[in-house]
Amino acid sequence: MFANLNGWHLLILLAVILLLFGAARLPSLAKSVGQSARILRGEIRTDDAAAPARDTVARDSGRATPQIDANP
Known part of the structure; x- marks a missing residue:
């Protein structure tokens, strides 16, 4: 778009x-x-750092795997 400038x-x-x-x-x-760009970069870094923690919490919270007894 700006190639012809x-x-x-x-x-x-x-x-x-x-x-x-x-x-x-x-x-x-x-x-x-500049301040807006700095804030945006900081929020993106914070969100990226918090994403794995949220996934772990969601995975570990209340989802117990059913235990199947091999000898009925």
């Missing part, structure tokens, strides 16, 4: 972003995007 396209895109948001708000916008 060249230097002029990027400059025009940057100019439009500057016009829309203004130079004063761009640093705060970049900071907000």
Whole structure:
């Protein structure tokens, strides 16, 4: 999708972003995007670390295997 972008396209895109948001708000916008990405990465790591523990708990909780007596 972005394979056909060249230097002029990027400059025009940057100019439009500057016009829309203004130079004063761009640093705060970049900071907000960075914080959001950091939070998202942290949540993904936390979820990945907790996933095996949840599987073990689900497997061990209340599902007893029936005992079959070999000599009836």
